Amino acid sequence: MARIPTICPFCGCGCSFYLVVHDGQVTGVEPSPDNPVNKGMLCAKGWNSYEFVHSPDRLKVPLIRKNGELVEGTWDEALDLVCSRLIGIRDSSGPDALGFLCSAKVSNEENYLFMKLARVVFKTNNVDHCARL
Amino acid sequence: MAGLAAAFGSGAMTNSINEFDDADLFFIIGSNTTAQHPLIGSRIINAVERGSKLILFDPREIPLAQFATLHLRQNFGTDVALLNGIMNIIIQEDLHDRLYVEGRTEGFEELKKLVGRYTPKVVEQITGIRSSELYRAAVMYAQADKAMIIYAMGITQHVTGTDNVKTLANLAMLTGHVGRPSTGVNPLRGQNNVQGACDMGGLPGVFTGYQRVGDPAAVKKFEDAWSVSGLNTKGGLTITGMMEAAHKGTLKAMYIMGENPLVSDPDITHVEQALSNLDFLVVQDIFLSDTAALADVVLPAASFAEKEGTYSNTERRVQLARAAVPPPGQARSDWEIIAGLCSRLGLAADYRGPADIMKEINALTPSYGGITYSRLSAGHGLQWPCPNVDHPGTVFLHREQFTKGKGSFLPCEFKPAAETPDDEYDFTLTTGRIYFQYHTGTMTRRIDLLEREAPEPLVEINPEDAKKLGIRSNDLVELESRRGSIQLKAEVTPRVPKRVLFTTFHFREAPVNRLTNSAFDPVAEIPELKGCSVKIRRCS
Ligand code: SF4
Numbered sequence: 044m045a046r047i048p049t050i051c052p053f054c055g056c057g058c059s060f061y062l063v064v065h066d067g068q069v070t071g072v073e074p075s076p077d078n079p080v081n082k083g084m085l086c087a088k089g090w091n092s093y094e095f096v097h098s099p100d101r102l103k104v105p106l107i108r109k110n111g112e113l114v115e116g117t118w119d120e121a122l123d124l125v126c127s128r129l130i131g132i133r134d135s136s137g138p139d140a141l142g143f144l145c146s147a148k149v150s151n152e153e154n155y156l157f158m159k160l161a162r163v164v165f166k167t168n169n170v171d172h173c174a175r176l
Numbered sequence: 177m178a179g180l181a182a183a184f185g186s187g188a189m190t191n192s193i194n195e196f197d198d199a200d201l202f203f204i205i206g207s208n209t210t211a212q213h214p215l216i217g218s219r220i221i222n223a224v225e226r227g228s229k230l231i232l233f234d235p236r237e238i239p240l241a242q243f244a245t246l247h248l249r250q251n252f253g254t255d256v257a258l259l260n261g262i263m264n265i266i267i268q269e270d271l272h273d274r275l276y277v278e279g280r281t282e283g284f285e286e287l288k289k290l291v292g293r294y295t296p297k298v299v300e301q302i303t304g305i306r307s308s309e310l311y312r313a314a315v316m317y318a319q320a321d322k323a324m325i326i327y328a329m330g331i332t333q334h335v336t337g338t339d340n341v342k343t344l345a346n347l348a349m350l351t352g353h354v355g356r357p358s359t360g361v362n363p364l365r366g367q368n369n370v371q372g373a374c375d376m377g378g379l380p381g382v383f384t385g386y387q388r389v390g391d392p393a394a395v396k397k398f399e400d401a402w403s404v405s406g407l408n409t410k411g412g413l414t415i416t417g418m419m420e421a422a423h424k425g426t427l428k429a430m431y432i433m434g435e436n437p438l439v440s441d442p443d444i445t446h447v448e449q450a451l452s453n454l455d456f457l458v459v460q461d462i463f464l465s466d467t468a469a470l471a472d473v474v475l476p477a478a479s480f481a482e483k484e485g486t487y488s489n490t491e492r493r494v495q496l497a498r499a500a501v502p503p504p505g506q507a508r509s510d511w512e513i514i515a516g517l518c519s520r521l522g523l524a525a526d527y528r529g530p531a532d533i534m535k536e537i538n539a540l541t542p543s544y545g546g547i548t549y550s551r552l553s554a555g556h557g558l559q560w561p562c563p564n565v566d567h568p569g570t571v572f573l574h575r576e577q578f579t580k581g582k583g584s585f586l587p588c589e590f591k592p593a594a595e596t597p598d599d600e601y602d603f604t605l606t607t608g609r610i611y612f613q614y615h616t617g618t619m620t621r622r623i624d625l626l627e628r629e630a631p632e633p634l635v636e637i638n639p640e641d642a643k644k645l646g647i648r649s650n651d652l653v654e655l656e657s658r659r660g661s662i663q664l665k666a667e668v669t670p671r672v673p674k675r676v677l678f679t680t681f682h683f684r685e686a687p688v689n690r691l692t693n694s695a696f697d698p699v700a701e702i703p704e705l706k707g708c709s710v711k712i713r714r715c716s
Contacts, residue, residue, distance in 0.1 A: 047500035050487045052480040055365030056193065056215045057489025059556070062481055062500040069481055069500055078556050080193055080489065086214030093481060096501070100463055102476035103505025113474060118506065118516070121473050125431075126520045128456045128472075132429045138408060142418040142427050145378030146434030146510075147367035149477075150485025151494065152533035153510040154369070154376040155384060156525070157433055160514055163404050164521045168389050168412030169427070172378040173367075173435050 046073060052148065053088045060085060062093055069093040129165065138167040145172040179341025180361065181386070183349070185580025188371065190360030190573045191324060192491045192559065197223055199358040201320035205233040205255065205344070206330025208608055210240055213328070213364050213490070220326075229320065231313050233258065234330070235606075236636075236678060237671040246313055249673055250303040252604045253593035256336055259343040260590065261299030262314040263291040263350055271318035273352030280577065281349050283585035290587035302590060318351045322358040329366060330608070339588035349583045355574040365490040372488035375544070375560070376537070380412035385541035401540055403524075422450035429456040433510060434477065436465040445660050460513060477510050478503035485511070485530045486552065488560070492570070494547050495557035597675065601657060601709035603641075605677045634667040636678040637712065642668040645714065652715040655679075657708050663715060677712060 046061040058081035063071040072093055076083040105121035106113040132140055143161040145154045154172075161170045181187035196202075196219040210217030217240065224230050224243045232244040233255070241247045250258050266272050267288055277284050296307035317323055325348055331340045341363070348354045348361045365371050377383045387394040390409050399407055413421060415437065421427035423446065430451070437447055451457060451470050459471040468474045482503040488494045503509070508516075511530055518525035527533050531549040538545055543561040551558060551565065559569040573579065597604055635655060637647060647653055649668045654661055655677070664679065672678050 045500070047498050049480060049497040049500065050368065050489075050495050052368050054213050055368060055370060055490035056213050057368060057487060057491075057493060057495060057557075058215055059495060064500050067501055075556075080491075080493065080556075081215050084215060084218070088214070096479050096481045097504075098463075101479075101504045101507065102462060102464060102468075102474065103507055105476060105506070106464075106471075106474035108472045113469070113471075118508075121475060122513075122516050122520060125458050125473055125475075126517060129429055129431070129458075130521070132455060136428050139412070140426065140428040142413065142422070142430040144415060144418075144430065144432040144435050144437070145373050145376070147365075147370040147373045148434045148480075149369065149373075149510045150483070150487060150497075150530065151369070151372040151376050151537065152485050152530040153433070153514065154373045154378045155537050156511055156514045156518070156533060158377045158383075159402065160518055160521075160523065161431075162383075162389075162398075162407060163402050164518070164523055166406065166408045168380050168408050168410065169418060170378060170412055171380055171415040171418065172370075172373045173415065173437065 048075065051085070051089045051092055053092060056080060058085055058089050060089065069096050133165050133167075138165050139169060141165050141167050142169045143167070143171075145170060147172055179338040179586075180345055180363065182338075183342055183345035183584050183586055184354070184361075184574055184578045186573055187363075187374070187386075188492050188573065189362045189364070189490055190354060191358065191362055192493075192571050193219065195358040195572065196220060196324065197358075199223060199228055199322050199324045201229040201231065201316060201323040203231050203233075203317055203323060203325045204240065205325070205327050206332075206340075207326055207328035207364055208234070208236075208238045208240070208330070209326065209328070209364070210238070211608070212366065216364060216490075229316060231316060235673050235676060246309065246316070248305050248309055248313060250305055252606060252676060253336070253596075254303040254590065255331065255340045256343050256588050257294060257299050257302040257590035258305065258310075259340075259347055260291045260294035260588075261296060261303070261305075261310050262317065263287070263347055264294045264299070265296065265311055265314035266318045266347075266350060267291065269315070269318075271315065272350045276352030277350065280352075280355075281583040281585060283587070284350075287346055287350070287585040287587045290589065294590075317347075317353075320353075322356065323351070323353045324358060325353070325361045326364060327362070328364045332363075336588075336591050336593075339591070342586040343588050345583070346585050346587060349585060354583070355572070355576070355578075357572060360572060360574070363490075368489070369487045371490060371492060372486070372494070375488055375541075380414055380417075383540070384537060385543045387541075398540065401536070419447055419450040422453050425453060428454060429458075430454055431458040431460075432467060432471075433460045434462075436461075436467045460510060462507070475513050476503075476505065476507040477513065478507050482507070483509040483511075483530075485509075486534065486547075489557075492559045493557040494544070494552065494560065496549065496552040595658075595709045597709045601711050603675055603677050603710050603712055605635075605655065605657070605679070605708055605710045608678065608680055633664045633679060635664055635712070636667050636669050636672045638672050638674045638676070639668050639670060640674055642666065645712065647712070647714050653712055654715050655710045655712050657710045659708075666714075677710065 045064045051058045059075045059078040061073045062069045074085045104115045107116040158170045229245040232247045457471045458473045459468040460475040481500045515525040546562040546564040546567045562569040653666045
């Protein structure tokens with residue numbers, strides 16, 4: 044059994060807790076007792092936050108639309124396609140024909156890298172996220 | 177955010193969660209705290225039970241109402257008038273903090289002139305709040321020693337959202353209630369890393385730490401660090417602007433990471449058309465959301481439990497999460513996916529892990545300068561600004577002076593909501609969150625317990641209105657606005673005032689954003705999710 048520190052994926056309180064891991068599966072949570080934010084407490088969302096992690100609906104493979112249908116593809120295929128289409132549109136219609144939505148659900152490092160990609164490679168400032176909402 | 181940044185120089189929560197314990201008075205407006213921020217909600221309740229006062233402004237009888245010293249149910253969308261009225265009384269009664277106003281702020285004369293017109297009588301007509309009650313609220317707030325204003329999306333999701341926030345900032349400065357422990361203005365962020373996404377430059381006009389893309393010094397610094405030239409120095413489009421441009425056909429491709437605008441955004445019929453109009457759509461997510469189902473390429477991402485990284489909570493605390501299990505199948509961390517694209521596109525991205533990315537953020541972002549992985553793993557996070565590795569982090573903002581120097585009074589006139597009820601669409605529909613679900617439900621609806629507690633969408637209607645329309649609890653009703661219609665069950669309850677309906681946006685089977693208005697605040701471009709006009713009828 045292992046206990047791995049994490050931060051609740053739900054609201055902006057940012058409660059901290061440990062994920063309890065058995066044989067590669069998250070089986071529960073333990074709130075972190077000495078964290079100044081939640082002091083050992085969690086709400087119902089936090090207590091149950093791990094359940095969706097092992098949901099059978101999780102996406103496991105890249106999907107690519109072919110003849111109108113989303114079908115499974117490889118990472119190389121998917122990433123090459125994303126690059127060539129975005130570069131193609133930038134070159135034919137200009138940088139401002141592209142839009143990038145960051146996420147209030149992913150980490151700081153990921154948001155940083157995403158906005159860097161948009162601004163450096165595609166030279167667009169069309170970068171936003173859903174915080175306005 | 178735009179409103180608070182204009183007044184104080186920083187858009188973030190001024191205080192910390194721990195300071196809630198010592199406040200003498202909470203002034204809560206537009207936040208259903210126990211549902212949206214449960215742990216902060218319980219801090220407030222505990223403080224009130226120890227004797228702190230609570231003034232609550234909410235048209236609905238939300239759970240906090242039973243703990244309120246004073247609960248005022250203003251008419252929908254009249255917050256600017258309400259707050260101007262409170263300031264009118266404070267100035268009339270000479271309860272403002274003259275020393276603070278003189279020493280730390282600018283623009284008082286204009287404020288005084290404007291709020292002079294908002295006499296209790298005028299305000300009563302607009303807001304429906306009796307002068308005597310407004311008076312009580314004004315005196316209680318002004319005379320409290322440690323008073324905290326708390327607000328959330330009930331304030332910002334209006335056409336006048338930025339004005340609402342500026343007006344709250346005016347009130348706090350007028351009474352000297354910013355810049356001390358347990359005293360300030362506190363926007364509560366909805367999602368777990370909204371604060372971080374903003375801090376990291378996930379906004380059109382700024383790089384990390386709110387350094388402007390139009391500021392030549394900032395551009396030079398980022399160009400040097402990123403070994404690139406010719407960065408775009410014009411501000412870009414907001415999400416609302418992007419949807420508009422996609423509709424018109426000028427925006428041709430979108431890359432959406434971990435968001436589901438097809439359920440969360442206003443007027444989703446419009447969003448659906450906009451997204452379908454794109455030549456190319458990439459969506460990166462953990463589930464096949466409604467938005468992902470429209471994509472040309474869907475990239476499977478790791479969930480929070482499967483990756484390392486930092487998140488910034490509503491009180492500016494940056495905290496580190498570790499990976500507990502590997503991602504399912506071939507799913508990858510978002511940073512790995514983006515790094516893979518960067519290297520394909522000739523942008524060096526040989527990061528060994530998120531810690532390397534954080535080093536880059538530290539070097540480029542003064543407020544995150546001292547927030548390193550080694551410090552984070554040794555403690556319980558660090559609150560920015562934290563400029564260097566010896567800095568302990570900042571518990572509350574604007575201590576001696578405001579981030580921008582002097583605080584600016586930015587007086588605003590009351591403007592009615594974009595859509596007000598008329599003979600045909602005779603109800604105001606307002607939307608929000610409930611305790612057991614979260615956002616568009618892609619995560620919480622897959623959690624059994626939460627789904628059992630709150631399995632279906634309901635629309636709340638006042639008993640008097642319900643009686644007139646022959647609607648009983650659990651009847652299926654249809655709501656119709658100028659943009660679309662949905663069906664869901666009714667809950668007859670005095671929680672909502674007459675002529676107001678309330679529902680949530682967690683449920684895709686009754687997507688309330690088919691009805692909502694995409695009319696938006698001209699500055700922050702936050703859509704008016706909090707209100708639109710609808711009619712309601714019982715389905716036969
Ligand atoms: S445990 Fe509850 S209060 Fe804490 S961050 Fe998660 S959702 Fe918010």
